[in-house]
Amino acid sequence: MQRLNSEVFNEGVLDKLAKTSGAIKRVRKITGSQLADLLMFDAGESLNGMSMQLTLRHGLSISKQALHQKFNKDMVSFMKQIFETLIAVELPDQEIQGLDITIKDATRFALPDCMVEELPGLAGSGMKAGAAVQFEFGLKSGKASIGLTAARVNDQSESRRDQQEVRSGELYLRDLGYAHIGYMNNIDKQSAFFVNKLNPQTLVYTQCNGFYELLDLDLIRGITDMQVYIGKEKLPVRLIIEPVDEVVKASRIERVNKYNKKKGLTTSDRFKQRAGFNFIISNLDKDVYETLLLQKLYHLRWQVELVFKAWKSLMKLHVMGTGCVHRIWCKLYGKLIWVMLGWKITMSVGKVGQISLLKMYGMIASTREALRQQVWKINDNWIELVSRVPITKLLKEQRKGRLKIEEIILSI
Template sequence: MNLSILDELQPIAEELQRHMSPHVLEHLAKEKGFVQRKSKYQAQELVALCVWLSQQVASTSLTQLCSCLEVSTGVLISPEGLNQRFNVSAVQFLEQVLANLLTQRIHSTQEIIHQYTTTFKHIRILDSTTFQLPDKFSSHYQGSGGSSHTAGVKIQLEYDLLSGKFLHVYVGEGKENDKTFGSASLQTIQPKDLYIRDLGYFDLHDLQKIHDKGAYYVSRLKLNSRIYRKNDEPEYFQNGTVKKGTLYIQLDTEELMNQLLPGQTMEISEAYIGQYQKLPARVIIHRLTRKQTEKRLKEQAKKEKKKGITYKERSKRLSGINVYITNLSVENVPTEHIHDLYSLRWQIEILFKTWKSFFQIHKCKEIKKERLECHLYGQLISVLLCSSTMFKMRQLLLDKKKKELSEYKSIYMIKNYYLLFYQGLKKNIQELLKVFLRLFYLLDKNGKNLTVTRRKQSLISWVLCMIVRCHRISKLHNFFKNIYLIGLFVMHIFNIVVEI
């Protein structure tokens, strides 16, 4: 066995056992009233069904669930008996398991990655995903409207890209407003955090709060927001008092757009955002290509039809640009890299896609509310454990084997090991450690050497890789400069090889 790799895997196995072992789960279940007397069906069986056995509790029949439970655990229970065990106490128990996992590190080296950059302490990406439910749930989970279903669930997730840690997970009604949750989540702002959010969370007061706390943001700007610059020659009253209405000059966004050719970018370095707020910020305007603009207009037309809304003609004309605002200095992030930095937000959308493709979190039939909630919290626990394990394993592959493996491949391979995790947890730490080592060797076998994959990587992939690897980087400006120089070197070597 590779002792170095075993030493790295030991903390993650210990943390998993600390939070998910049968003894710990049983103790927590008693606290929440889920277990009140001894029976065959205990806390570990509920967790096995909702987390480890890859069962779709909200869409699989009770008979099938009972059959799977008996085959995997030896516990025999009737369909009606199982249905009764999906109760309020079970929901509270699983909710607490998720909360405990969120407040604890899944592996002890999770935060070590922060030493590799002095620019950002965290890269915090917030986004939400919504899915429809059968109409019978509308009294508890009202939908957002605009579809044939009246019920829906919205899951809010804030994710730290540097540590792979889930900072916030919230399950609520589909109709709930993103901006409200975004404002509430700012209670944990820390200096040097970088916030990346989509337009649904846009709020100038929130951005001001982030700036005041010594943190950073990169955000899209709503097209109805006003952009100003300071007037160098304001008007004055006869008594010498400046006329407030002349302190700033509003810029015409359409006029700015028309100054750009498709694919071009411009920056307004000292701008002020908002009619009343006047938030100081850098403004970066990027003109989309014709193909990108056509695609966006098609998406707008589809949205108009689906939700019964109508976009203003000005909004349609401005669909040809992306406007970003940030409080990052140009020394830290040059103009041409703002779009790529904002595009890191797509990493959380990859997570959402895996939720639906691998974990089937959105699949539900007409069942009782408590069973649905057991499914939701069980799948969120599963996603959290899988994401944390994926982060650690990919980091190990990079450090020990100089290999990379996509999130997509990593997740389905890890999920295939869930039954082995469950069996290892029932035995001891040594057995669990053997499972993690087997998993690492599987991922290693399917990984690709960096020398092969880097030529095909996008700048975004470079960002994620170099954050982990380049611990001597002190400024993000130098970071992009290093990428550029290394890229030239690789291209030079590649050309030499081709000539040979």
Template structure:
């Protein structure tokens, strides 16, 4: 165990070495010549100060003088939050994402059907209207500017494959297909409404990529009988469900304006309690028409996973794994305070968000490493809560010193074994149980 922790501490120390930081700073033009604020001092202060809040420029200046003996005015520091700094932080984040893929290809769970399972979703939060040109919102009082974080990770290997910043106006359907060429065949994609328009299903299937997606009741579904396409309405689907004994409707349909793509439709009726909860949430946002009210009581999913591989019930269970990403977003906001940023200009705002996302990735890296060491299903929320309280003890000098980092990680390992195991609410299925039921060859 000690050897594994030592290897990990050596890897982290090399990654944040002075040489590596200098190289990235020069490549992004953050460092063009010697200046009072070195790349190392800048990153040390802004990174660890932002772990749970959004400090003021004065606080940064005080920390620079206290920790690095560098006296600089808040006006001079504000000028360092520029396009070069933003590029350096983007390069750092991209390198972190690339390195975790290259250094951690071992899957904790294996599957006969899927090479991996990728879950993608986005999280939004309002920001100062000073950033409205860069991050336009939906309009209206207090919604002039809004940031959207796109996040995707691999469930079987726990690797993050997408972590990017955009506006809330950015199209989910474009984001969902942006990097589809990099997705290997037999990968299962779990996406919510908006990420896959019907026309995307054909492209995914042609590449050998599986998908399970929520379907919009407004989509046109057709059945094919005797060479004739017949429109399948929401009312017809509800009627079919009520007439059968099985919980799930499982049938082959064609979806799209011109019945363009054959998919498998899986549907089930909500309980009255679930229906009322959904009705309350939707009616709070907008007035619902007759068609929308009719669709309130039904779940619709489309997939190209063959019925021989997954039953309708298993399709539903697999899609429910998307809940994991909601737990991640909850941790980002409730513990890491990702959305708590005071008013500032757009460039500095993006720099601060990038710094916070780098902190997210450091926490995620610790989680994956500790999962392998403990052989336990650990809670990201519990781990991050612990790390927030210990962030000041993990300054850059500790990260760069493999011996100090080894001691720090050993202490965290002991804490995780005792306090960080994931707990599930009564009635909620464990991730491992769902995967064991739907993915073969699970050790």
């Protein structure tokens, strides 16, 4: 917290950012830190409510009309610079045993229609304007990066932008949307590793006497771990096949049938057969990493869904309200600053697998005003308040008969 206070939430730093961005063009009665305080903690208020908060907290008298005029491209630039400054403050380096496991996914949400030119929504979904927050983090290191795109940008496009950032010796867990063959081939070439599901449209081949043959699923009995070749490139991968029960299979077919009916299409027999299995692919060595471990590793990807659940249910990331385009942009960056501040605090307490993300974010959300005063160094009440909470209250609860997430992470 001390480092965040000195490098981000510091009057000198914020006043400088306000001036370089143009949010404050000359010496005015409102400072950069006061603007940041308003947009981080009170952006959900009406203009009149924000004006009242400035009076109550800082003794400033600024009309709602004057505040409205402040929401321009310079104010957006100011909030963006604060966000980027916060992201640049990295957690201390720690010695990592084994492979670091990096997870990335995106959460999407609708924005007011006035943002349609800035951030177009998902085509065909009824969402005219929308944002996609791309979040990546290391399960062992806790280090994270976050980006903002239009909701319309698909995950495969995002994974192509990531190609230059693949780090040798790391394990990448990705949702199906990111996992095209080019992505996996690039990771393999960089001496890194991947575990992800196989796209249902990707052809799978086995090799016999130097010839490639399509995988025959009729021969699969139980969980199978085998060497296969995928796509027209015949990329060699390790494939784990998990049969699913008839209820799951029927649900998958029903969902695709419903979609195809709207499009005037027919569900293929090949899809119906593949709907009876889960397919997990990887380039991890079968002799080193057993089948059961890979199955459990893939399911660690759901940790990012818990992050998004905390951000939306507890931090209200997706709740934007109304306003002009520039005001919505400021709210958006204010929300991103807020959730990343929560992430950095959480990772300073413990790592994913130890700490319950929902419990930690719940505590941060419920002590919001005390944290605000801690951020601006008004007092140290928040530190004192949370120090009363036993660490056991924030730990993940272990379900009987299940391997702890921390044990799965440390096993690789």
